[in-house]
Every structure is written in C-alpha cells, then in structure tokens.
Amino acid sequence: MRRAFRKIRAWQLADELALLVYSATKESPHDEMYGLVSQLRRASVSIASNIAEGSNRGTHRDYLHFLNIGSGSLAETEYLLHLAQRLNYLSPQQYQGIDAARRELAATLHGLTLAVESECMPKRKG
Numbered sequence: 001m002r003r004a005f006r007k008i009r010a011w012q013l014a015d016e017l018a019l020l021v022y023s024a025t026k027e028s029p030h031d032e033m034y035g036l037v038s039q040l041r042r043a044s045v046s047i048a049s050n051i052a053e054g055s056n057r058g059t060h061r062d063y064l065h066f067l068n069i070g071s072g073s074l075a076e077t078e079y080l081l082h083l084a085q086r087l088n089y090l091s092p093q094q095y096q097g098i099d100a101a102r103r104e105l106a107a108t109l110h111g112l113t114l115a116v117e118s119e120c121m122p123k124r125k126g
Contacts (some may be wrong), residue, residue: 002056002057002058003036003053003056004055005051005052005056006120008051008112009108009112010051010053010105010108010109010111010112011024011048011051011052011055013101013104013108014044014047014048014051014070014074014107015045015048016101017047017048017077017098017101017105018041018044018045018047018048018104019069020066020097020098020101021040021041021044021077021081022041022044024090024094024098025037025040025041025049025084025089025090026085028089029089032089036080036083036087036089037082037089039080040077040080040081040084041057043073043076043077043080044073045050046069046070046073046076046079047070047073047074047105047109048113049068050066050067050069050073051066051067051070051109051112054066054067054069054070058101059118060116060119061120063116064113064116064117064120067109067112067113067116068113070109071109071110071113074102074105074106074109078099078106079104080100080101081095081098081099088092
C-alpha cells in the first residue's frame with residue numbers, strides 16, 4: 001500500500017503551507033521564537049510529516065490514522081494562525097494568503113481522508 005508521498009496533492013499543499021508559515025514568521029518578535037512561532041511552525045510541519053509517514057505505512061487503517069493526526073495538526077495551525085494575526089505577528093495580507101492555502105489544504109485533506117476511509121470499509125459481495 002506504500003505510496004510516493006510527494007505525488008499526493010494534500011502533501012504538496014501541506015508542504016507549501018509550511019513554507020508560507022516559515023516565511024511569514026521570519027520577522028516575528030525574538031521573544032516569540034520559542035513560543036507561539038515555534039509552535040506554529042511545528043504544527044504546520046506536522047501536517048506534511050504525517051501525510052508522508054502514513055502514506056508509507058502498510059495498511060489503509062494506519063494511513064487513515066496518520067491522516068487524522070495531520071488533520072488535528074491542521075486545526076492546531078488554524079488556531080495558531082488566528083492568534084498570531086490577533087497579536088499582530090502577521091499582517092492582514094499574510095494571514096489572508098496563508099489562510100487561503102490552509103483552507104485549500106483542509107478541503108483536499110478531507111477528500112483524501114474520505115477516500116482512504118472508503119478503502120478501509122469491507123467490500124460487499126453481490
């Protein structure tokens with residue numbers, strides 16, 4: 001069941017989201033580098049990491065498990081972006097661009113999760 005994770009659209013979008021987060025947080029306040037900024041970066045990287053790891057597991061159930069963890073990291077990223085914007089660590093333009101990428105990833109990851117879930121369902125005979 002192993003898949004080349006770099007060909008998975010959700011992974012590509014997650015990878016892009018992580019790059020956007022790193023780029024937008026480069027100029028964050030120094031005292032936040034080990035707080036909110038670090039947590040935001042880790043959460044955004046976790047999405048792509050979990051898609052990659054799950055795609056190389058042996059079963060669809062394992063893959064689904066990692067997709068669900070990635071989805072949780074995406075929700076965490078959503079909140080942390082919201083907080084960073086409220087604290088003015090991100091400009092409105094930065095926030096809007098990153099959030100648009102996050103929303104596209106959320107829809108794509110949801111679709112991938114549904115597809116893998118359907119592969120986990122027992123096949124009906126007849």
